[in-house]
Amino acid sequence: MTFNSLFTLSEKQEIPLEAVLKSDLLRLGVSFSQEALKASQDQKPKSYFIFSFDRVSQKELSEMEKKGSPEEIALVGGPYHLKRTIVSVRLNPDSPYRIEASPPPLPLSLVRRGGRGERSEKICDITLPISPPYYKTPLKSGKPVADIAPTIEWGYLIYLTAFRLCQYWGEKEECQFCDINNNYRQQKGERSYTSIKEPDEVVEALAIIQKMDTSGISQAYTVSGGAITKDLYGLREAEFYARYAEAIEKNFPGRWIGKANVQALPKEEVKILKKAGYQIYHPNYEVWDKELFKRLCPGKEKLIGQEEWIHRILSAAEIFGASHVIPNFVAGIEMSKPYGFQTVDEAVDSTAEGLDFFMSKGILPRFTVWCVEPNTILSQTNSEPPPLEYFVKLLRVYRETFKRHKLPYPKGYGEPGVGKAVFSVSPFMDVI
16 A cells, blocks of 8 residues: 555545554554664653554564664654654554654654665654653662553553453453463563552552652553453452552542543442542443454353443443443454454444444443454464555544534543544544
């Protein structure tokens, strides 16, 4: 696909070029020249906060790529006069998109490379996220703040992966697109990587952030982690994750918007999360089509089932308020092989049905762009993601459905709109 085809999609679907380019970068990943990595190494590094979000495994990356790649990039200016667009870095040495350094003082550029004999084209300039002053500050344990409380979304969101493993285990239970367990296996040998973050050390890390984040850039926190299907420390899932909001809100009442990104739980357990102090609940439904849910989320289907999952999302709206229930789906797995839809329009139509269902009830689903991560079940049958056309058409449907139901902007995501949005793993906030 040429860059001109991105223009064509942008104009045909009436989606800003920035959002189209962001979708392409998220699905295909990006590579860095050695000079660009050298220029990036002192900025905020990629933290691997829950998943790898890379197109290759750690063993396929150089030491500089593993340790020197930034968490995110911001696309700005350039020949197409792009408004600031923040994109999560997904490493892929074979990506047609490459970040290169110009001569001193080393400004970075995003370049799209063509095939053999074709010239590369500069698309825009790149700015990098500054590493916060607290990132390397050690806790009493010696762990750096960045290990316990990394920030994403250009510093807006503190991401607290309380439990870095999932109790849906193995090929017959794990979500087929998810690499949380594999990411933990590969990261624990590469960097400081805590499997279970205790509430006390989370509070200790947040106290340092509170003291050093004098400009108040961080405005929300997400507590997340793997599913707890049995128990952990003798606690049910809601009880385990509630401890974090309770500790945070006790020590920093109202400082941040609290978000719980866990399973769709029974109503009584959802009440536990609400009472603990969370304001937003993310019971991710992954994919709308019933048969695909069975195929791609076998553990969730066996333990809960999609019908009950959706029922729990709806009942959670009675506890949190509909607009504060924001379930995620993984855009792109609708077209995954071998079970997914064969055409873009079929896939978009299916997802549109789910969007309309939830939004008609005031619930605000969001999505992330599927990254075909290695060592997941789906990577065995999917070497490449769905076509860009799917993601661009989805953006148009999402925006139209959102406007038709006259919904409020989702809380805890920062400002919406091109040039303002900070959500980095999807362009849904860039287009509403």
